[in-house]
Amino acid sequence: DIQMTQSPSSMSVSLGDTVTITCRASQDVGIYVNWFQQKPGKSPRRMIYRATNLADGVPSRFSGSRSGSDYSLTISSLESEDVADYHCLQYDEYRTFGGGTKLELK
Amino acid sequence: EVQLVESGGGLVQPGRSLKLSCAASGFTFSSFAMAWVRQAPKKGLEWVATITSGGSNTYYPDSVKGRFTISRDNAKSTLYLQMDSLRSEDTATYYCAKDHNNFDYWGQGVMVTVSS
Numbered sequence: 001d002i003q004m005t006q007s008p009s010s011m012s013v014s015l016g017d018t019v020t021i022t023c024r025a026s027q028d029v030g031i032y033v034n035w036f037q038q039k040p041g042k043s044p045r046r047m048i049y050r051a052t053n054l055a056d057g058v059p060s061r062f063s064g065s066r067s068g069s070d071y072s073l074t075i076s077s078l079e080s081e082d083v084a085d086y087h088c089l090q091y092d093e094y095r096t097f098g099g100g101t102k103l104e105l106k
Numbered sequence: 107e108v109q110l111v112e113s114g115g116g117l118v119q120p121g122r123s124l125k126l127s128c129a130a131s132g133f134t135f136s137s138f139a140m141a142w143v144r145q146a147p148k149k150g151l152e153w154v155a156t157i158t159s160g161g162s163n164t165y166y167p168d169s170v171k172g173r174f175t176i177s178r179d180n181a182k183s184t185l186y187l188q189m190d191s192l193r194s195e196d197t198a199t200y201y202c203a204k205d206h207n208n209f210d211y212w213g214q215g216v217m218v219t220v221s222s
Contacts (some may be wrong), residue, residue, distance in 0.1 A: 059148075
């Protein structure tokens with residue numbers, strides 16, 4: 001089974017920060033990684049698909065990248081509305097979510 | 107507008123069964139694979155099941171294989187999750203999602219609590 005190791009599990013951030021969250025795949029999953037944002041009591045929202053593509057309506061301060069088996073979500077110039085939980089998902093072989101990252105304001 | 111509306115959740119005793127439904131609208135339901143994803147309280151997301159567009163193929167992780175069954179009625183644009191032999195660790199919010207290698211749309215979720 002493919003594992004997605006997500007780090008960090010939580011992060012204290014300040015408005016205006018550049019934030020990077022990473023998922024490491026236990027085996028090759030190609031470009032088949034999505035990133036989701038989830039706010040308390042809400043459903044996940046797709047932010048990035050196929051590792052690097054910005055989903056419709058997502059602000060351009062969000063970006064996705066890949067380096068080998070490491071997949072990253074970067075938020076440039078963090079805004080208050082970006083404080084949320086973030087999850088990665090691989091869908092190359094079955095589906096596996098990462099453990100999630102909770103962003104909290106300092 | 108795409109809408110996915112789950113129903114059927116509630117409190118159930120360990121070992122009993124429950125069936126969730128997800129009513130879809132706003133897209134051609136029969137053309138897309140669909141999935142169930144769950145989230146235990148204060149935990150991350152866990153994929154539970156996927157079914158292909160025509161319903162002929164289903165996929166599950168080991169944690170629910172043999173206990174949960176995903177199905178669909180394309181004529182009714184409805185997705186189902188039959189959950190048998192429920193355990194306390196199945197307590198979670200269950201989301202249906204438009205899969206098809208996208209997960210671009212999600213329902214609002216339905217809570218399932220397994221407790222005596």
